[in-house]
Amino acid sequence: MSKTTFFHIAPMLLGAGSVILPGNWGRVLKLYTNANDVFYREHILETIRANEYPDKPSRLNALFVLDSFEEAQRYLNINNRTGLIYEVAVDVNVSTIHRANYNIPTSNFNLLEGMPDVARKYWGEIPTENIETLIPDSAVVIKLCQHV
Template sequence: MQSFFHCAPIPLRAGSIIEPGNWGRIVRLYQPNFGNYAVAFREKVLEEIRLKEFPHKPSRLECCYMVPSYEIAKTYQNRADSRTLLIYEVELLYTDTPNHIGDWTYCYPVDDSYYFDEMEECARQYWRGEGVGNTEILVNSPIRILRCVDASSPRCPDPAYPPKPDARKK
């Protein structure tokens, strides 16, 4: 079975199962005084565009998130608001569920000055699967932690990760 990578804010053991929908649970718990307006707005626009124009795609609020490579997970982790996330190698439990492949950078416009006006078009680009330089995969399936591959975690680092090119040949 193919492995993928997932970023999570807590230490998890190999074998742990992550159920779909946790991101939606978190977003739905946001309160006005938490200052998460931009995140709630972004997810609301993404969900509205999905429902109107891409109803066959799975909801970001009801999925698990994965990326196809360690390098993309590291890029995601290096974002200013994601540095506390740990990187895990994971596997998909059910391969026959709806999924979507999109570029997560469309969910994070760089220039805040156009954020409001451009978010609908960014959402369309995301749901059309444009870009995919920073690919994320939404799945309506639980995912299983295979191992922690993050050297920043004192409890689960794998110092040999990522493998050196010659180590892959063995």
């Protein structure tokens, strides 16, 4: 395992040394009380992962990080306008992470019929752009990089 720096986007203000635990996305999804596109998308992603890619970390129990500040800015502009970008330190065990194209699950397709194939692409393809890394471990905030 080696200590690696990444960039993480979160909606709250955190100070240097704060620990970000994995699993927040799963916690948020469990609070939904009615069906919607996001819940269905994540359900199919998790079902395909558990059945066909069980060695991959669950999106529901992972921490999402990006490799560079520039990539974090792109992600923020596309997917999370209310987030803040943090530089974080993570102990990385390469065998437990998953790298994927973060635009695949939100691309334009018929949600009901297309989501299983989209999930297989997310879990099975090696990404070349828009790369997010799922890590099943916590991260420590080094600094806030961008405050809006």
